[in-house]
Amino acid sequence: MNVSSMIKLTISMAIFGSVGFFSTNSGIPALELVFVRCIFATLFLGGLWYLTGGHKTEKWNKKEVWQTLLCGVFLVLNWVFLFKAFEEMSISIAISIYNLAPIFVLILGTVLLREKMTVSGVLATVICFIGSILIVGIENFHSIDQFITSGFVWALLSAVCYALTMFTSKTLNNLSPYATTFLQTIVGIIMLLPFCQFDVFNGLTTTNWLYILGTGIIHTGFVYYLFFDSIRNLSTIIVSVLVFVDPVVAILLDTLILSFRPTLFQSLGIILIFGGILFTIFKPKKGVALPIENKEEIVS
Template structure:
């Protein structure tokens, strides 16, 4: 049986890898929809092979009663990826990642209506702090209103955050479906949804892929999606949800660091303050009440 320490290591590897995906996407010379299709298809095949080599049968009986929600979730995932990958092309990886991490805020705002959860004063204060942080992430206090391209990237990343929040909300109703089967179906549906979308919106015959782009695309599909998703969801079986939430913040920290180091995309004082407000408020919002009280 996997130990807790091994599960933590797997989780760290997965969330660290998630923080690097923006760097890879930047250098793949294909439309975002095609990258999303390959990511879903390769990831689904990888998980299917993983089940096969582990001699674990696919439990269709646990999937069938929830296939409508799984299909909806998979479709949302595909457009979540498209909007995020497009955001990387218009704004910095750091800014897009920080906008994307507004997803917990959107889930918090929707929870009283969807899950009848009480919006406590602490959570409401965290939401307001995160929204204030987004103003700083946009760069308005430092440089004024963003240019059209930058504004487009921010809006696309925020749309991606809304889609991700929607997917998280749907998955709250799918906790009876085993993690591997759930993820496999969602990735397969995401790939299938992209096929007609690509045929209707892209000139497939005119697409070209450089050798570097092909290697990076394969890495995004096999490593970032297939292997890291299996590590991520596998670790959730052995770790408390709170640990998973806390370790997930490695993702944006890595993305911000690599954005500055490799792409020379510094945040500036406005972005740094915004990052502290967005990530800090969402982290505090997820902490148990007792833990939050102990930090005062």
């Protein structure tokens, strides 16, 4: 067991758990924040890739490049939808729904790859579905307007795109993590540039800029560096457990700093969602897609 790598991964997940807190204090909308994030990721990790000489030994494969670009589209949409969810609902609720991604990977494997859905997979899906209803609040399902403005749709879309990111990256074997991320964030810059409203950056305070820079440099550059430097030395099961440091930190910060107080039903919903996800991870069945096939795509 590589203790050093475990510590690095734990630190990276703990830091990333604060991304919701940073995004809500950045003072700019989700799309522009993701645009900035893509720029920093491209510069930071692209620079590391170049300085370490990795670009010289990169094994380029045309099929994998196109697959990576498609994966990048889903990754960027995942970020945008998650930050939109943070704007509409509590970080704890958004992050809980966001972590439904492994369940969606299971469903995608069944629908697209015709993998056999086991009884345990169906049970986990039902448990998570009930949990998502409880965590958002049944009252938000009484009208379409309440349902849309609850932020549930954005959080759910972020989970779906996260699942598609993992799903489309399952067979990426030749490209390095740095090349993969560089291509994906370049896609993000190109995708979001036409839609960015640059006037939102006017009138921002120094504090706003610190949170924006923190989201780009710390949560993207530094966290990705620690993540890529550690996962190669850890087993999938260890990574599966340690990634849960992210939502735990997010919920703790939301509770301690932003004074989020879940209701009894919301607390039960959180327990059901993470219980269903853990059940999926630790009871994989033959022929069913594991929630983490390509470790490079775990970080959101």
